[in-house]
Amino acid sequence: MSAFSAIGEDREIEQDEFTPGIEPQATWCPGCGDFSVLKALKQAMPEVGRTPDETLLCTGIGCSGKLNSYFDSYGFHTIHGRALPVARAAKVANPGVEVIAAGGDGDGYGIGGNHFMHTARENHDMTYIVFNNEIFGLTKGQTSPTSPKGHKSKTQPSGSAKAPLRPLSLSLASGASYVARTAAVNPNQAAEVVAEAIEHDGFAHIDFLTQCPTWNKDARQYVPYTDVQDSDEYDFDITDRQEAGEMMYEVESKLYEGEVLTGRFYKDDRPSYGEEKRATGEMPEQPLAERYFDEDVEWERCADELIDKHT
Amino acid sequence: MTDQELIWRIAGGSGDGIDSTSRNFAKALMRSGLDVFTHRHYPSRIRGGHTYVEVRAAEGEVRSRGDGYNVLLALGDSFARNPQEDAYYGNEELKPLTENFDDLREGGVIIYDEGLIDGEQVEEVGLHEKAEENGWHVYPVDLRAIAKEHGREVMRNNAGIGVMSTLLNFDTSYYEEIIGEVFNEEIAEANRKVIEQGADTAEEFDEHPALQMPTAEEPDAEQALVSGSDAIAYGALDAGCRFISGYPMTPWTDVFTIMSQNLPKFGGVSEQVEDEIAAASLAIGASHAGVKAMSGSSGGGFALMSEPLGLAEMTETPLVLVEAMRAGPSTGMPTKPEQADLEHVLYTSQGDSTRVVFAPGNHQECYEQIRTAFEIAYEYQIPTILIYDQKLQGELRNVDRSFFDRDPDPDAGSVLTEAEIEEAAHHNSGKFLRHEYDGEKGISPRTVPGQKGGRFLTTGNEHNPAGHISEDPENRVLQMDRRRGKFEYIREDLDEKGNQTHHGPEAAEYGIMTWGSHQDTVFEAVDRLNDAGHSVKALGVSDMMPYPVEEVSAFLESVEECLVVEMNASGQFRGLTQKELGRFGPKLSSLLKYNGNPFEPAEIVDGFESSIDGEDLAATNMKYVPAAGD
Ligand SMILES: Cc1ncc(C[n+]2csc(CCOP(=O)(O)OP(=O)(O)O)c2C)c(N)n1
Ligand code: SF4
Ligand SMILES: [Mg+2]
Numbered sequence: 055m056s057a058f059s060a061i062g063e064d065r066e067i068e069q070d071e072f073t074p075g076i077e078p079q080a081t082w083c084p085g086c087g088d089f090s091v092l093k094a095l096k097q098a099m100p101e102v103g104r105t106p107d108e109t110l111l112c113t114g115i116g117c118s119g120k121l122n123s124y125f126d127s128y129g130f131h132t133i134h135g136r137a138l139p140v141a142r143a144a145k146v147a148n149p150g151v152e153v154i155a156a157g158g159d160g161d162g163y164g165i166g167g168n169h170f171m172h173t174a175r176e177n178h179d180m181t182y183i184v185f186n187n188e189i190f191g192l193t194k195g196q197t198s199p200t201s202p203k204g205h206k207s208k209t210q211p212s213g214s215a216k217a218p219l220r221p222l223s224l225s226l227a228s229g230a231s232y233v234a235r236t237a238a239v240n241p242n243q244a245a246e247v248v249a250e251a252i253e254h255d256g257f258a259h260i261d262f263l264t265q266c267p268t269w270n271k272d273a274r275q276y277v278p279y280t281d282v283q284d285s286d287e288y289d290f291d292i293t294d295r296q297e298a299g300e301m302m303y304e305v306e307s308k309l310y311e312g313e314v315l316t317g318r319f320y321k322d323d324r325p326s327y328g329e330e331k332r333a334t335g336e337m338p339e340q341p342l343a344e345r346y347f348d349e350d351v352e353w354e355r356c357a358d359e360l361i362d363k364h365t
Numbered sequence: 366m367t368d369q370e371l372i373w374r375i376a377g378g379s380g381d382g383i384d385s386t387s388r389n390f391a392k393a394l395m396r397s398g399l400d401v402f403t404h405r406h407y408p409s410r411i412r413g414g415h416t417y418v419e420v421r422a423a424e425g426e427v428r429s430r431g432d433g434y435n436v437l438l439a440l441g442d443s444f445a446r447n448p449q450e451d452a453y454y455g456n457e458e459l460k461p462l463t464e465n466f467d468d469l470r471e472g473g474v475i476i477y478d479e480g481l482i483d484g485e486q487v488e489e490v491g492l493h494e495k496a497e498e499n500g501w502h503v504y505p506v507d508l509r510a511i512a513k514e515h516g517r518e519v520m521r522n523n524a525g526i527g528v529m530s531t532l533l534n535f536d537t538s539y540y541e542e543i544i545g546e547v548f549n550e551e552i553a554e555a556n557r558k559v560i561e562q563g564a565d566t567a568e569e570f571d572e573h574p575a576l577q578m579p580t581a582e583e584p585d586a587e588q589a590l591v592s593g594s595d596a597i598a599y600g601a602l603d604a605g606c607r608f609i610s611g612y613p614m615t616p617w618t619d620v621f622t623i624m625s626q627n628l629p630k631f632g633g634v635s636e637q638v639e640d641e642i643a644a645a646s647l648a649i650g651a652s653h654a655g656v657k658a659m660s661g662s663s664g665g666g667f668a669l670m671s672e673p674l675g676l677a678e679m680t681e682t683p684l685v686l687v688e689a690m691r692a693g694p695s696t697g698m699p700t701k702p703e704q705a706d707l708e709h710v711l712y713t714s715q716g717d718s719t720r721v722v723f724a725p726g727n728h729q730e731c732y733e734q735i736r737t738a739f740e741i742a743y744e745y746q747i748p749t750i751l752i753y754d755q756k757l758q759g760e761l762r763n764v765d766r767s768f769f770d771r772d773p774d775p776d777a778g779s780v781l782t783e784a785e786i787e788e789a790a791h792h793n794s795g796k797f798l799r800h801e802y803d804g805e806k807g808i809s810p811r812t813v814p815g816q817k818g819g820r821f822l823t824t825g826n827e828h829n830p831a832g833h834i835s836e837d838p839e840n841r842v843l844q845m846d847r848r849r850g851k852f853e854y855i856r857e858d859l860d861e862k863g864n865q866t867h868h869g870p871e872a873a874e875y876g877i878m879t880w881g882s883h884q885d886t887v888f889e890a891v892d893r894l895n896d897a898g899h900s901v902k903a904l905g906v907s908d909m910m911p912y913p914v915e916e917v918s919a920f921l922e923s924v925e926e927c928l929v930v931e932m933n934a935s936g937q938f939r940g941l942t943q944k945e946l947g948r949f950g951p952k953l954s955s956l957l958k959y960n961g962n963p964f965e966p967a968e969i970v971d972g973f974e975s976s977i978d979g980e981d982l983a984a985t986n987m988k989y990v991p992a993a994g995d
Binding site: 057059060061063074075076077106107108109110115122123127128129130132133136139140143144146147148150168169171172331335336337338340342343345346353355356357359360361364365 | 649
């Protein structure tokens, strides 16, 4: 019997199970988009059939990083920018665990940008939700990597001279195998996209537009929005890398012109990292974490395996 | 200097097969029953620098590099970029010969490859006069021609071995046995012919050196030739480590490579990742998920691990790191040893540091202390760091094979099983209380994701027993005291292990203290000092944090004065000792060296005698810093 009986447990799951008894009420500002991520995630979990005990949510630092105070599961609130390397190793250690990482735009596209690129490239079977409010929320409103050019803040008083980063294009170029954008103001789509992302076998990245009414007052509330999959105006194949790339470029450009386009932009069914690594023979079939609870494992000894060549 | 001791130096270009030849040679001597110890000197480039390896061998115990050397096999640099031009450093091709004059002992032997090193040029650099002055025996042989006749040019190493067999009376049977093991039969046969012809050619020389190969009886027990890196990696594997993440950096790369090559065979996983912040974070993630995990780096990469290290301290995630020191600051001297990262490793990361740090003194201690590092990390849920240096990393030494005959340690420490979780304390909302105040020895047992009923929150923010963020003053103090209170119990456990090593007469008048890789060199020096009539004992300290206060205090109380030997410019270990003990300042002086080359035993002897006589060390590579108040 597995030492991890929560994994793959087959039972009815209630959305309420994900509401912690300790901090049930989130303390984000009224009107904050972060509430919608929490709600979408709670809705998606029963949908995908995953329980709190088989889910690990790793977050970074920011208002967004508070997510796992309000979401009950195994939770690891890490440090600024480092949710992804912690999360992906947990997946390598125990592939049966449902691993989700989350953080802000500063956290994921700025300080943790290198990890974002490489985790996407490796295509770990996990979900990454970026709360993109185009601002540093927690540190009180500085310009972020996704703030529009000309954005004024206390640290860029005359307006940012930098063009914003293109998160979807970056994700695609880096190797993410599922890329979507949704918005806090679009809860139905958000819950569906989150569920799809969790079910996707590979690195699924959601750029989640979350308005910050406190520090980003000038910013759009991301309304009205268009779901590109529902619109006749857009016709592209999300499994075609080139079409997806062109669509993303347009979506990113439009956002800064004031038009909000959301939807799924890319999906690729290439093997996940775990499958690739197992195929090379450099990752065992038995989950690493199981070994420590399995009395039948014969532990290898250096004295038997390695010392001969030194004699 | 004794006649029974060989210190053989093989010098050539990086890429001339110096490493493999010296390894085979050392192993052959080991099989013949001698004790061996090697020392590597190489530049930080792949081609075009010159490199040497020393093999010291004798019948008795050999535990350090020696003083200078007595036999040189100079191959000439076949990869020299501008062989004929006078480079900034002097003629490149000639360097493996000329650069090695300084340390060659009187009566020493030089064999050089005439095929590559031009005889006329050799005269220009005055080898003849030098040889006469020092009683050196010089044997030019066209090793290249011999190698080419029977095989390929790279075999000139073995032509040199052949020459030695005649001149030094070296029995090549063990060496040839090893050649047969590492090469296919065709190449092995060619090499044997090269050795034979080298031996025949040397018959032409009428005059043989007085120096002859040491010989030994068969050893009692089978020996294994291992490096410090081997010992660390094997200790980690036997400790049950099945995950490593890293990013290459000299000299840490060695451990990372050995682990990466062996983990798949052991059912584990190695991850080479984008940078060292990721490397440390991945090890934390794997450990959080229940796997015994490690990472490591050298100074610069370790600097990047600073913040994840603090995260492990705060979240009480078991984590084992290794830090392989090289000369700093910054990129420093990548292939040169130094012990200047002690304070870096002890204190980096914000907040009061809550970690355990070991500095093993030799190969056996590398193996044992990395095992202890895993034990402590996983039992006490605290990061542990093993700090060593480029010297220990690459030195090969023979160890009884039976030393490694140990059981692996599959114990994941203070982790609950699902059955235990059912019994354990939970918040009334169902959350497992991961960071309880009242765990035994300060340990609050943990669960891992996927276990039923075990879900908990943890965070790098200060948190309450349920892992939720808390800035409550009372909670803060309780959590801090609990986390730091583990030190007391860890200290007790470590006292039982006895990681500090004492050497020399107990009633000695003077003391020498050191830490890490110079331990056995200091011990050799202490033996010589006592033989010369001094009264000295030594203490090699391995536990850097928590510091063995009682043991070191007792040692310092028992001596008049103590010289602290370490390889850095600011006396970091002496500083740590004074900080931890809060006294003995007037008793402690420092002998320091930071020119990139490890101490030789004779230097420590000199340094000690000068310190007692109040003599100046200005003319040496060392620096003496007197005691406070002196
Ligand atoms: C290494 C480090 N640098 C800086 C900070 C301070 N800091 C905390 S959150 C944050 C930015 C938050 O912005 P974002 O990631 O977009 O998250 P949001 O608050 O908007 O959700 C910064 C700079 C930190 N905690 N750690
Ligand atoms: S500061 Fe902005 S991002 Fe943070 S909680 Fe308030 S509204 Fe949300
Ligand atoms: Mg933000």
